[in-house]
Amino acid sequence: MSTGELLIFLALVVPLFAAAAIYAVGRMPDVRETLTIVACIVLGVITISMFMRVGAGDPPVWTVARPMAGLEVAFRLEPLGALFALMASVLWGVNSLFSIGYMRGKREANQTRFYMCFALAMFAVMGIAMAANLFTLFIFYEVLTFSTYPLVTHAGDVRARRAGRIYLAMLVGASLVLFLPGIIGVQIAAGTTAFTPGGLLSGRVDAATGNALLLLLVFGATKAALMPLHGWLPGAMVAPAPVSAMLHAVAVVKAGVFVILKVSAYIFGPNLISALPAATWLLWIAAGTIVIASVVAMTKDDLKARLAWSTVGQLAYITSAAMLPAAAGLVAGGLHMLVHAFAKITLFMCAGAIYVATGASKVSEMGGLGRSMPVVFSCFLVGALCVIGLPPFAGMWSKFLLISAAFGTKEWVTAAAMIVSSLLGLLYLAPVALRALLPPVGDGSPRAFIRPGGAPGPAVAAVVVTSIGCVVLFVFADAVTAYLAPITGRAR
Amino acid sequence: MISFETLHAAPPALVAHAPVLMVAAPLIAACAAALSPSARTSWMISVTGSIFAAWMALALVGEVARRGAVDYAIGGFAPPLGIALHIDGLSVLMALLVSSAGVMASLYSGHSLAADVRAEKHTLFQSGFLLCQTGLLGLVSTGDAFNAFVFLEVSSIGTYALVAIGEKRDRRALPAAFNYLIMGTIGATFYVIGIGFLYAATGTLNMADMAARLATLSDSSVVQAGFAFVVVGLGIKAAMFPLHGWLPGAYSYAPSLIAIFLAATATKTSIYLMARFVFDVFPNGAAFGQGFITSVLVPLAAAAAIVCSLQAVFEKEIRRVLAFSSVAQVGFILLGLSLASVAGASAGLFYLAAHALMKMTLFMALGGLAISLGARRIDELAGVARDAPWSAVAFGVGAASLAGVPLTVGFLAKWRLIEAALQSGQIWIVAVLAIASLLTLLYVGRMLEAIFFRPAPAGAQRAREAPVGVLVPLLVLAGLNIWFGLDASLPEQLANAAARALLGGAS
Numbered sequence: 001m002s003t004g005e006l007l008i009f010l011a012l013v014v015p016l017f018a019a020a021a022i023y024a025v026g027r028m029p030d031v032r033e034t035l036t037i038v039a040c041i042v043l044g045v046i047t048i049s050m051f052m053r054v055g056a057g058d059p060p061v062w063t064v065a066r067p068m069a070g071l072e073v074a075f076r077l078e079p080l081g082a083l084f085a086l087m088a089s090v091l092w093g094v095n096s097l098f099s100i101g102y103m104r105g106k107r108e109a110n111q112t113r114f115y116m117c118f119a120l121a122m123f124a125v126m127g128i129a130m131a132a133n134l135f136t137l138f139i140f141y142e143v144l145t146f147s148t149y150p151l152v153t154h155a156g157d158v159r160a161r162r163a164g165r166i167y168l169a170m171l172v173g174a175s176l177v178l179f180l181p182g183i184i185g186v187q188i189a190a191g192t193t194a195f196t197p198g199g200l201l202s203g204r205v206d207a208a209t210g211n212a213l214l215l216l217l218v219f220g221a222t223k224a225a226l227m228p229l230h231g232w233l234p235g236a237m238v239a240p241a242p243v244s245a246m247l248h249a250v251a252v253v254k255a256g257v258f259v260i261l262k263v264s265a266y267i268f269g270p271n272l273i274s275a276l277p278a279a280t281w282l283l284w285i286a287a288g289t290i291v292i293a294s295v296v297a298m299t300k301d302d303l304k305a306r307l308a309w310s311t312v313g314q315l316a317y318i319t320s321a322a323m324l325p326a327a328a329g330l331v332a333g334g335l336h337m338l339v340h341a342f343a344k345i346t347l348f349m350c351a352g353a354i355y356v357a358t359g360a361s362k363v364s365e366m367g368g369l370g371r372s373m374p375v376v377f378s379c380f381l382v383g384a385l386c387v388i389g390l391p392p393f394a395g396m397w398s399k400f401l402l403i404s405a406a407f408g409t410k411e412w413v414t415a416a417a418m419i420v421s422s423l424l425g426l427l428y429l430a431p432v433a434l435r436a437l438l439p440p441v442g443d444g445s446p447r448a449f450i451r452p453g454g455a456p457g458p459a460v461a462a463v464v465v466t467s468i469g470c471v472v473l474f475v476f477a478d479a480v481t482a483y484l485a486p487i488t489g490r491a492r
Numbered sequence: 493m494i495s496f497e498t499l500h501a502a503p504p505a506l507v508a509h510a511p512v513l514m515v516a517a518p519l520i521a522a523c524a525a526a527l528s529p530s531a532r533t534s535w536m537i538s539v540t541g542s543i544f545a546a547w548m549a550l551a552l553v554g555e556v557a558r559r560g561a562v563d564y565a566i567g568g569f570a571p572p573l574g575i576a577l578h579i580d581g582l583s584v585l586m587a588l589l590v591s592s593a594g595v596m597a598s599l600y601s602g603h604s605l606a607a608d609v610r611a612e613k614h615t616l617f618q619s620g621f622l623l624c625q626t627g628l629l630g631l632v633s634t635g636d637a638f639n640a641f642v643f644l645e646v647s648s649i650g651t652y653a654l655v656a657i658g659e660k661r662d663r664r665a666l667p668a669a670f671n672y673l674i675m676g677t678i679g680a681t682f683y684v685i686g687i688g689f690l691y692a693a694t695g696t697l698n699m700a701d702m703a704a705r706l707a708t709l710s711d712s713s714v715v716q717a718g719f720a721f722v723v724v725g726l727g728i729k730a731a732m733f734p735l736h737g738w739l740p741g742a743y744s745y746a747p748s749l750i751a752i753f754l755a756a757t758a759t760k761t762s763i764y765l766m767a768r769f770v771f772d773v774f775p776n777g778a779a780f781g782q783g784f785i786t787s788v789l790v791p792l793a794a795a796a797a798i799v800c801s802l803q804a805v806f807e808k809e810i811r812r813v814l815a816f817s818s819v820a821q822v823g824f825i826l827l828g829l830s831l832a833s834v835a836g837a838s839a840g841l842f843y844l845a846a847h848a849l850m851k852m853t854l855f856m857a858l859g860g861l862a863i864s865l866g867a868r869r870i871d872e873l874a875g876v877a878r879d880a881p882w883s884a885v886a887f888g889v890g891a892a893s894l895a896g897v898p899l900t901v902g903f904l905a906k907w908r909l910i911e912a913a914l915q916s917g918q919i920w921i922v923a924v925l926a927i928a929s930l931l932t933l934l935y936v937g938r939m940l941e942a943i944f945f946r947p948a949p950a951g952a953q954r955a956r957e958a959p960v961g962v963l964v965p966l967l968v969l970a971g972l973n974i975w976f977g978l979d980a981s982l983p984e985q986l987a988n989a990a991a992r993a994l995l996g997g998a999s
Contacts, residue, residue: 065979066979067977068908069981138898168937172933177923181926
């Protein structure tokens with residue numbers, strides 16, 4: 001086994017082993033959570049090492065099995081996947097820290113199952129990030145759905161179970177009815193589903209087939225929550241805050257847009273995407289999603305619901321990026337995937353910290369709370385400004401690149417939707433923090449802590465780390481775009 | 493890739509007579525089992541007979557790969573007058589399937605019979621089981637249309653008795669067996685009437701000979717009536733929707749061993765025979781044959797896939813869920829065959845083999861649990877995973893395969909079906925398959941939820957882990973579901989060869 005194969009093997013086995021070990025030591029919470037943290041660190045080291053290898057032009061490759069002629073279970077790292085894997089493993093670590101604070105602070109039941117499913121979800125994310133072809137990707141994509149289902153229904157009450165049913169029905173349904181036929185269609189057209197720089201289907205399909213396949217694959221990747229297949233995401237907010245933070249701001253939804261980016265870059269390729277009318281239709285749908293989601297977000301008083309709708313909109317930015325007829329869009333989309341992950345996980349973890357400390361889940365209940373929780377609300381402000389796209393936060397660069405790519409290709413609708421949505425973001429995200437931090441207007445004192453000592457220490461530490469990340473990425477955005485440049489299919 | 497051409501599983505002296513030995517071995521064993529003094533002896537006879545038949549089937553795999561097809565004139569009387577066994581790629585696939593199912597089921601029967609069957613009937617039960625194997629193996633290897641009827645009845649009569657023996661556990665086995673007998677006999681009668689018509693028109697009973705003469709006779713109404721009778725008769729036997737009424741009862745109340753064996757083989761062999769007639773005996777591409785496929789077979793198969801999956805979703809008794817699921821999966825198989833392309837037939841036959849494997853796994857896991865727990869309803873299986881983890885895991889693997897979870901053989905089977913349908917441009921078949929798969933996921937999910945996630949109700953009877961004699965074949969089957977999910981080259985090659993044999997014209 002070569003080093004590259006070993007790295008891939010370890011990246012899969014470490015979270016899987018962690019899940020088994022967590023189950024085994026479930027009765028000892030301290031050991032269990034230490035194990036989780038250790039697994040996060042080990043996985044972090046592995047993904048960093050893979051990330052460096054890809055950067056150095058020596059990507060890890062591993063072919064595991066060939067079930068039938070033309071079908072392979074195989075892995076191959078490329079810049080986008082390496083970035084996704086690294087991002088997910090780092091944020092898993094931060095989020096585990098947060099989970100320890102949150103779950104203990106709330107005295108949640110079934111914590112062993114919670115940590116175990118998290119580790120399984122990370123196993124799936126690693127598989128998705130490293131997959132060398134759509135067939136392999138599909139396998140892990142399904143594992144991700146099923147491993148996160150118990151997390152969505154964690155509360156076990158009627159509402160959680162209903163949300164869980166919708167979650168499974170939409171994600172699995174679309175993947176069977178749309179995604180799988182799309183993948184098989186690619187297999188028939190090209191004889192393989194391997195991700196190929198420059199586009200596998202380029203020059204192999206006519207326009208009608210290309211349109212059909214693009215629609216099947218983009219809507220089939222329902223985890224990207226492109227309207228009208230977005231309903232599962234706001235529903236999934238019944239899950240505990242760490243789940244919303246890690247999975248429904250980072251792992252699951254980013255897996256969806258990651259698939260779309262991969263499909264655009266490696267299955268269709270920039271040339272074919274520019275030629276297909278379906279890409280333009282998808283751009284309009286994504287633009288509609290961006291605007292509608294922002295408007296709906298403004299109407300939501302529940303903070304997590306507001307954040308979820310904001311996520312729907314931001315994911316559509318990345319879908320737009322993948323469908324733009326310019327290769328530059330892909331890099332901007334990849335950067336936005338990373339930046340939005342850091343910003344949104346910050347926001348969700350802040351929401352969770354506020355909820356544990358004060359029991360407040362509605363925006364209207366948070367007036368003046370910034371006085372008692374200054375660190376959390378400052379971090380919230382950082383995350384909000386980063387999502388909106390203001391300097392000195394990383395969101396500025398990705399939005400800048402996205403909007404300039406849209407202008408550059410004369411996609412006025414997309415550009416306009418992005419600008420409008422950023423302005424709306426200013427209206428629905430920033431005031432949450434500002435109303436809490438500024439002196440309260442009118443009478444009434446802010447809510448008191450329901451937990452002595454306020455937000456748990458590990459939870460606060462986690463939000464500080466990710467909000468620092470939002471600033472650090474502002475400085476290093478250029479390095480990220482340079483790293484991603486090869487995905488456009490041109491030699492670097 | 494495996495090359496079957498280099499497979500020499502038996503000495504040449506045996507291979508020369510392998511076709512007839514494969515059929516005769518379980519027949520002789522059936523007589524011996526009936527006369528044997530004890531249950532134990534009869535079990536050993538049953539295992540030996542089944543293994544011998546499987547060995548012969550394996551020998552034939554290599555022989556057919558080398559020679560294309562093996563013809564064997566029984567008693568040295570040359571066809572078309574004598575009865576001939578004609579074994580091609582398709583027969584070999586079916587024979588291997590039936591005989592290995594026989595081996596697995598007979599191994600399993602060592603421990604399950606005591607719970608399922610009255611002690612004084614064990615020897616007769618083994619005898620009936622071997623007779624049933626004889627019939628099915630004969631059916632897939634014969635080259636004679638009337639001989640096929642004889643074997644069909646041999647296996648059916650065995651089956652009626654075997655289903656009825658299930659009365660020890662549940663008295664409803666008796667009406668179920670009676671119902672099956674009536675329906676099965678109607679089916680067989682239709683078939684034999686059809687053969688009568690065809691004999692009148694062609695003057696021959698040998699399939700290859702008949703095919704040659706029918707080439708010029710396809711506009712004769714006698715021939716068309718014969719075709720209709722044959723197809724309806726076999727449709728009943730194959731539980732083709734809406735002629736499937738007998739199946740849920742027969743599968744649910746039969747002894748677990750019989751449910752396992754029938755689920756893997758009984759409907760499949762009738763599908764085999766129907767495919768033989770539709771594609772092989774009747775002139776391929778004749779207008780009425782095509783008309784039958786497009787306006788009867790395909791709509792009914794699609795309806796089966798959807799309607800029976802729905803029925804399975806709402807069914808509460810677990811074996812009935814699996815039985816309705818089987819009817820739905822018959823629809824999948826027929827949809828594949830109806831594409832009338834080599835890719836489609838190969839996908840359908842691959843699905844047929846995969847479905848046999850997964851249903852055997854499921855029924856055997858249930859049977860193992862039922863030895864200690866008389867569970868019938870899904871609710872009663874709640875929390876079983878805690879008490880009998882190995883059986884539960886095996887059931888889970890089989891269920892995952894049925895639902896088409898990636899890395900199981902069921903996923904590859906669905907993949908191939910959808911691929912074949914897309915290649916033929918039949919988008920709506922893809923839609924039917926996708927919707928039926930979703931429904932499958934629903935009922936599979938309900939079963940798995942009960943077994944793995946729900947706690948056992950307080951005061952309920954607790955399950956025990958199945959005995960080792962059951963666990964070993966069960967885990968082998970579950971393992972095969974995953975093995976073929978990772979490397980399907982073996983069933984794929986067999987299915988491809990079978991499809992070529994079926995559609996390459998009568999060889």
